Amino acid sequence: MNDRAGQPAEASDLIDVHELVQAYFDRVPDVTNPAQRVAFGTSGHRGSSLDTAFNETHIAAITQAIVEYRASQGITGPLFIGKDTHGLSRPAETTALGVLVANGVEALVDEFDDWVPTPALSHAIIAYNAAGHDEQSDGIVITPSHNPPRDGGFKYNPPHGGPADSDATGWIANRANEIIEAGSGDVKWAEPSAVATYDYRGAYVDDLVNIIDMDAIAGAGIRIGADPLGGASVNYWQLIAERYHLDGADGRSSLTVVNPLVDPAWGFMTLDWDGKIRMDPSSPNAMASVVAKAGDFDILTGNDADADRHGIVTPDAGLMNPNHFLAVAIQYLYTHRPQWSQDAAIGKTLVSSSMIDRVAASLGRRLWEVPVGFKWFVPGLVDGSVAFGGEESAGASFLRLDGTAWTTDKDGILLALLASEIRAVTGKSPSQLYAELVAQFGDPxxxxxxxxxxxxxxxxxxxxxxxxxxxxxxxxxxxxxxxxxxxxxxxxxxxxxxxxxxxxxxxxxxxxxxxxxxxxxxxxxxxxxxxxxxxxxxxxxxxxxx
The missing domain is CATH 3.30.310.50 (Alpha-D-phosphohexomutase, C-terminal domain)
Incomplete structure (x- = not known):
């Protein structure tokens, strides 16, 4: 544990954003060096331009490989593309758009040039493919998630809307490295002057009534705080407050965007356990400034840079352990979603708390335990055989009220709103409900x-x-x-x-x-x-x- 963990960042902790972006364009990787090769982990290709691990050469080659991959799979519909607030995300988007346009791929960027959370992009893919079009769509999310400000990330989501499996990512990574090793001559590029748009924010926020009891939240008269931690959800939370009239008037609930600042250096953050700036809403150190405001709200939440993770803060317990909130969410959802199939399983990664196992047994529900990685939940969420999938690292998603797919990627905005629904409907905080689970099943x-x-x-x-x-x-x-x-x-x-x-x-x-x-x-x-x-x-x- 670093001595300054949980303390505010200082000037010496901040990156030089100009240097970071300049390195993106100036440095050319040597793919014979393993550290500079394209490599897809569980959440895409990640690295820093300062390490020659996330540079224009990488992104151009990866995008060209994605173009070739989607053609081999017969994917001919539009490609949804969005970015988060990391300093490398916008230049990477520009590079990717140039390649997509040159290859004749219809790319859909945000209508308002807004940042796009990972769940909003997954939602867009699923909505398009469920609408009965003759062709299928897919997407690219440009984000390293909660990683430090110096990092960039690039993810591919196929037509199911969730993270690509290893067969797809392995093919894309291998082809991208081949392209770079051969001098990138196979990359097509054109000035992305005219690109089609999509209202990611409006489509996502308008649809929330089909998965969350927004009326119950609005009518409960509770105080809700949402901290985007400088990430892509900032304007989504503001629109949620406006669209659902969460203004505190006439006894209605109020929703306050606690920190609307966006800064690619993240100078307003407190340092994580290792002294680094990291936008992890499940970390007590990274969330220290948020937790300090716990007494001002009935529910206070945080999201990471691409809003695929959630942090839940209550006035009685502070920041909840992610495992604890997953158990409460499961207990609540499977007793408050009557349209869900009685056969729908509870999905968890095998490193998540076995409190979930005990909750599942008490509900008479089948437990579906999978390896680490949200991609394993995708088939079950698509066909409705799994109604909830969650990871111990504070990532989860679940089905709509009618039992159909919402997102097949993690949705931190959704889980944060669920905390407010739980508080509104039960009159108890999620941490109070977890204490009841402990009294029933034990305290792990x-x-x-x-x-x-x-x-x-x-x-x-x-x-x-x-x-x-x-x-x-x-x-x-x-x-x-x-x-x-x-x-x-x-x-x-x-x-x-x-x-x-x-x-x-x-x-x-x-x-x-x-x-x-x-x-x-x-x-x-x-x-x-x-x-x-x-x-x-x-x-x-x-x-x-x-």
Missing amino acids: AYERIDAAATKEQKARLGKLSGDDIAATELAGEQITAKLSHAPGNGAAIGGVKVTTENAWFAARPSGTEDVYKIYAESFLGPDHLKQVQAEAKSIVDAALQG
Whole structure:
């Protein structure tokens, strides 16, 4: 933990935005250097122009590869494209538009040149493809999500509206690197002078009545605060307040945009745990200035730069642990959405709290446990077999009131509004409702820690089987399962998960650092959790030694 974690950023913490943008255009990557190659993780290609990892050459090649990929898949409809507030997002959008226009692709930018949250773009794709057009649409979101201001990000969303799967991203990344290695001669580019537009903000905000009980929120007379953390949701929250008359008049609820500032250096943020500026609404340190205002509102929320994550702050508990809010959201939704199918499952990633398992059992609902990555929820959200999908990292989405798909990407605006609906309908804060779950099911202690690992060890961990775990006990309890594939869909988890009656741990290699991540939880208290963590490291280290 950095000594200044949770403290306001100082001038020395801020990036030089001009230098960042200039490096985007000036530096040319060497794709024989692994650090400068196009590489799609769970959320697209990310990097900094200052590291020659996110530059004009990269974005032009990636966009050309996307053009070729969508042609190979028979995707001929419009391509929705939007950007967040990071300093590299606008230049990347300009580059991408030039390539799309030159290739004859109809690209739809925001009608008001506004920033576009990830969920608004997913919503646009789904709405277009549900309207019965002869051709399908897809999209590009330009965002590194909650990453620091120096980073850029570039994501492709196919016609289902959610994150592309590894088959698509692998093909796109490989083709982009081929293009760059060959000198980028295959890239077509034209001045993007005339580009079609789409009202992302209006379409999304108008449709909220079909997924959230906006009347209940408006009539409850509660005080709502929304902090966009300098991100793409800033004008969406303002329009929500206007469209649904959340002005506090005549006993109606009020919605205040707590901080409407947009600054690509994010000089108004407090520093995250490691002393970096990071717009993570689930981090107590990054959210310190927001939490300080908790007493001024009945519900106070935060979103990251592309609004795919949420943070929920209540006056009685401060910032809620994301796992806690997911459990409350599930309990509420599955008892307040009568049109949802009784067969619709509850989706969770396997590193999310097992409090969700207990809630699911009490509701008589099937639990659908998948590997880390929101892309795994996409098929279930599309066909309605999964009504809610959530990740421990504060990302989730769920179905409309009528049980049809809303977004197939994470939606932080939606989950923040759900917190207000819960407060309006139940008269209790989400944290008070979580306390009731604790009284019913127990109080789990949950934490993620990192352990050192070489690249070779990380590669071995990613391929471990449950059979490679020799231990039969964990922290005094019999081991009940050793998993290398997710129970919900049978997909490889890229690591292992070990469970007992009252505890579990999961170990996965980091994609960016020489560490592996240990997620652990115990219903027997914090001391037992520490024992689980210590033994988990020993168990994994023994397996890595072979």
